[in-house]
Amino acid sequence: MVTRKRKLRTEGSLWEHLRAPRVPYQAQTRDLTADVLIVGGGITGAMIADMLVAAGLDTIIVDRRGPTKGSTVASTALVQYEIDTPLSELTRKIGKDDAVRAWRRSRLAVTSLHAFLRERGIAAQSRDSLYLSGNQLGARELAHEAELRQAAGLVTTFLTRADLNDRFAIARSAALLGFDNLTINPRAAAAELLCRAAKSGARLYAPVDIVKLEKRRSHVEAVGRDGHSVRCKWLVFASGYEFPRIVPAKGHRITTTWAFATRPQRRRLWPEECLIWEASKPYLYMRTTPDGRVLCGGEDAETSDALGRPGVMERKIARLQGKVGKLFPDIDTRAAFTWSAAFGETATGLPLIGEIPGHRNCYAALGYGGNGITYSRIAAEILRAALTGERDPDADLYAFK
Numbered sequence: 595m596v597t598r599k600r601k602l603r604t605e606g607s608l609w610e611h612l613r614a615p616r617v618p619y620q621a622q623t624r625d626l627t628a629d630v631l632i633v634g635g636g637i638t639g640a641m642i643a644d645m646l647v648a649a650g651l652d653t654i655i656v657d658r659r660g661p662t663k664g665s666t667v668a669s670t671a672l673v674q675y676e677i678d679t680p681l682s683e684l685t686r687k688i689g690k691d692d693a694v695r696a697w698r699r700s701r702l703a704v705t706s707l708h709a710f711l712r713e714r715g716i717a718a719q720s721r722d723s724l725y726l727s728g729n730q731l732g733a734r735e736l737a738h739e740a741e742l743r744q745a746a747g748l749v750t751t752f753l754t755r756a757d758l759n760d761r762f763a764i765a766r767s768a769a770l771l772g773f774d775n776l777t778i779n780p781r782a783a784a785a786e787l788l789c790r791a792a793k794s795g796a797r798l799y800a801p802v803d804i805v806k807l808e809k810r811r812s813h814v815e816a817v818g819r820d821g822h823s824v825r826c827k828w829l830v831f832a833s834g835y836e837f838p839r840i841v842p843a844k845g846h847r848i849t850t851t852w853a854f855a856t857r858p859q860r861r862r863l864w865p866e867e868c869l870i871w872e873a874s875k876p877y878l879y880m881r882t883t884p885d886g887r888v889l890c891g892g893e894d895a896e897t898s899d900a901l902g903r904p905g906v907m908e909r910k911i912a913r914l915q916g917k918v919g920k921l922f923p924d925i926d927t928r929a930a931f932t933w934s935a936a937f938g939e940t941a942t943g944l945p946l947i948g949e950i951p952g953h954r955n956c957y958a959a960l961g962y963g964g965n966g967i968t969y970s971r972i973a974a975e976i977l978r979a980a981l982t983g984e985r986d987p988d989a990d991l992y993a994f995k
Contacts, residue, residue: 596633596804596816596838603668603935604907608855608889610667611931614782615789617661619798622818627825628654628797630981631816633804634832635659636666637780637967638959640787641974642832647794649982654824655788656802656816662784665834668935669966670853670891672869672881673776674723675701678964679943680731680873681742687942692991694746696944699988701748703971708776710971716786719777719884721869724753724762725770728874733768736873740770749773762865764921766872775869777881780967807840807956814955828981831950831958832973835938840953841946841960841994847939852910853891854929860886862924870921878917879964888925890914907934938962945969947976947992957981958994 617635630646632639635657646653657664677684677700684693711718727733733755740752751771753761758769792798806817807829814829831838835848863882864870871879878892893910915927938960940946947959947969957980959973972992979986 596807596840603665604933606931606933607667607853608883608887608931609669609779609781612779612782614662614779614785617785617788617798618792619661619800622656622799622802622820622822622824625823625825626654626797628652629826630654630828630830631656631814631824631826632830632832633657633816634664634834635661635784635788635798635800636664636832636834637662637669637784637787638834638970638973639832640784640791641970642830642959642977643791643796644787645974645978646981647791647796649978651981653791653796654826655791655796655798656804656818656824657800658803660800661788661798662781664836665935665937666784667781668853668933669780670879670881670889671778671780671967672871672879673704673707673718673778673967674772674869674965675704675748675775675968676723676725676772677943680739681746682735682739684942685742695988696991697743697746697748699972699991700965700968703968703975704775706975707968707971708774711776711778711783714786714790716783717779717884718783721775721777721867721881723772723775723869723871724764725772726764726766726870726872727768728766728872728877730875731873736768736770743770762868764864771868777869777883778967809953809956827955829956830977831956831960835936835960837938837960838950838958840956841950841958847896848936849894849896849939850934850936851891851894852907852914852934853889853932854911854914855883855890855931856888856926856928857930858886859888859926862922862926863888864922864925878914880918887930888918888927890918892917907932910934937964937966945973945992946994947973948989948994949980951994
């Protein structure tokens with residue numbers, strides 16, 4: 595296999611039980627040609643396909659499971675510009691100029707993604723975000739982080755213990771308030787984008803498991819398990835956490851996260867329904883849904899072996915419920931849906947997007963961490979530029995080294 599096949603998630607996600615458009619796809623029964631072959635029919639592949647088709651490129655999308663049946667359906671879809679790695683920490687890792695550039699690009703990505711979804715009539719909810727003090731960053735460190743973000747032009751409000759309690763009824767020593775993030779239904783959004791791409795000429799095939807690549811000077815030929823091939827000018831891996839084998843694995847790690855969603859309880863939700871996450875390890879992240887549910891995730895473990903292991907789900911969900919109950923005693927934390935999922939991370943918290951070293955015309959977008967959908971947008975922008983002969987000014991931040 596060209597990509598490392600993994601168990602990406604358990605069943606039971608909230609999004610599996612909510613309606614989404616039916617994506618048109620078919621079995622591949624013959625050899626095909628296209629400008630671009632995208633391997634992966636999730637939210638990243640959908641965004642890339644939408645942009646490439648709009649740029650006039652003949653595009654084929656394949657997936658070994660089927661459209662939106664991989665990691666996308668397990669996403670909690672807190673679409674934030676705030677990178678998992680605080681600006682202060684990222685500055686230490688990659689330098690001030692590049693760290694500020696990465697945070698600004700993330701801010702721009704969420705803003706442009708909101709406009710992109712609105713223009714296409716895809717539902718998205720605008721939400722501010724609360725970054726709570728925790729065992730990694732206390733009040734003093736958060737105050738410093740706020741200063742760095744403000745100096746970078748990122749509007750951020752530092753909330754003291756009293757501020758936080760008065761406005762949000764949360765008992766923590768401090769928090770940072772960020773603005774204009776998003777929540778979406780990731781499965782529905784991906785399905786709508788794939789449907790749009792199909793109407794504009796993209797072709798979708800599944801299940802197709804690419805097992806061999808044959809590279810020529812002018813093209814790449816991807817051969818499926820059934821023997822049929824796709825001949826393309828450019829190959830793009832949007833395969834989530836099933837890393838292509840031709841990508842160096844150094845610097846990547848696979849982590850497992852757990853999540854649950856409650857029943858609807860609109861009258862019990864916290865003020866302003868901000869996205870909530872914390873400067874802790876393991877950390878908690880929370881959002882609400884349009885029908886008034888609380889969706890919570892966290893308790894991450896730096897292994898993929900825990901995914902679906904008997905007894906682990908119950909323990910992890912119980913810990914998350916305890917944390918939510920401590921923050922908001924009035925919320926009913928009983929779970930209507932529970933699931934776990936694997937995701938990939940890098941040492942910096944930045945994704946890897948670009949041409950794969952030593953493999954001309956083969957591209958990949960990997961290592962999204964907790965900013966998956968934000969980075970999906972950045973990946974689509976960078977790859978569109980690369981494949982249409984343009985230059986993205988921030989491509990070097992995410993390039994494979």
